[in-house]
Amino acid sequence: VSKDGGCPQEIEDSSKDQWEVDPEELILGQELGSGQFGLVLEGKWRDRKVAVKMIREECMSNEEFKEEAKVMMHLSHCKLVQLYGVCIQRSPMCLVFEFMENGCLSDYLRAQKGCLSQEVMLGMCLDVSEGMAYLESSNFIHRDLAARNCLVSINNEVKVSDFGMTRYVLDDQYTSSQCSKFPVKWSAPEVIKYCKFSSKSDVWSFGVFMWEVYNEGRLPYENRSNAEVVESLNAGLRLLKPRLAPDSVHLLMEWCWKELPLTLVSNIKYLHYWGQCEENLG
Numbered sequence: 483v484s485k486d487g488g489c490p491q492e493i494e495d496s497s498k499d500q501w502e503v504d505p506e507e508l509i510l511g512q513e514l515g516s517g518q519f520g521l522v523l524e525g526k527w528r529d530r531k532v533a534v535k536m537i538r539e540e541c542m543s544n545e546e547f548k549e550e551a552k553v554m555m556h557l558s559h560c561k562l563v564q565l566y567g568v569c570i571q572r573s574p575m576c577l578v579f580e581f582m583e584n585g586c587l588s589d590y591l592r593a594q595k596g597c598l599s600q601e602v603m604l605g606m607c608l609d610v611s612e613g614m615a616y617l618e619s620s621n622f623i624h625r626d627l628a629a630r631n632c633l634v635s636i637n638n639e640v641k642v643s644d645f646g647m648t649r650y651v652l653d654d655q656y657t658s659s660q661c662s663k664f665p666v667k668w669s670a671p672e673v674i675k676y677c678k679f680s681s682k683s684d685v686w687s688f689g690v691f692m693w694e695v696y697n698e699g700r701l702p703y704e705n706r707s708n709a710e711v712v713e714s715l716n717a718g719l720r721l722l723k724p725r726l727a728p729d730s731v732h733l734l735m736e737w738c739w740k741e742l743p744l745t746l747v748s749n750i751k752y753l754h755y756w757g758q759c760e761e762n763l764g
């Protein structure tokens with residue numbers, strides 16, 4: 483019978499859904515850092531190395547996320563950081579992810595400054611474009627694509643992380659576009675103006691992501707305020723070609739920042755096409 487003594491509900495199915503992680507099977511290790519929702523620890527789960535995000539109650543709308551977790555479990559692609567499951571039996575709730583050896587891409591780019599080859603930089607952009615094209619084909623919007631939200635595994639493989647998670651952030655400094663923590667410098671104009679998120683606005687962020695990669699992790703519009711960036715975008719100004727970026731890649735970036743109804747898939751095909759050209763040009 484339900485708690486409020488109302489109409490009887492079916493007895494809670496005691497067997498764990500496949501999206502639940504049994505805390506008994508989870509071994510926690512050292513701290514990896516802290517993110518928007520709290521501490522992230524290294525760990526072990528069923529003989530796999532994992533990253534465990536301990537969710538602080540005041541940082542995430544838990545109930546809403548639990549629903550979403552079932553959807554996210556089914557988003558599975560080699561260029562997305564895989565969610566293995568959620569541990570809700572104990573507090574704080576924790577999310578169990580595949581482990582990425584080399585951590586956050588923006589830190590990695592800065593650490594590898596001067597050592598990243600053209601192949602590696604193009605490969606990173608292709609990796610993320612594949613992960614993002616998969617999200618687009620699943621009608622899933624990231625909402626906060628940036629190098630800081632991508633992770634690096636071994637041999638420079640890059641995967642997209644924390645897709646769609648901004649919807650569960652309770653800190654409204656982060657979620658409203660007028661506030662300081664909103665990622666204006668990665669956001670499409672329609673997102674800044676009317677919070678209109680779409681795969682098209684993910685394409686815009688993908689262009690800024692490529693700019694970050696070819697600038698070895700430098701911040702876009704570094705010494706400009708968010709307001710100044712909005713003004714310059716309205717004036718039609720865009721980020722300049724990074725020194726290390728070939729013209730073909732810069733062309734793609736600029737394409738991402740056009741206010742055209744272009745989807746990511748068309749950009750992917752384009753990137754692959756240019757990838758082949760770069761290879762053929764040797």
Ligand SMILES: CNC(=O)Nc1cc(-c2cccc(-n3cnc4cc(C(C)(C)C)ccc4c3=O)c2C)cn(C)c1=O
Nearest residue numbers: 514515516517518522533579581582583585644647648
């Ligand atoms: C050395 N290896 C590692 O460190 N590996 C890993 C580090 C992290 C890690 C560690 C600390 C903080 C964060 N982090 C960063 N940005 C975030 C942004 C958001 C949004 C909502 C603002 C987008 C939400 C959560 C986070 C978040 O938890 C991550 C991803 C996660 N994973 C899977 C690893 O393999």
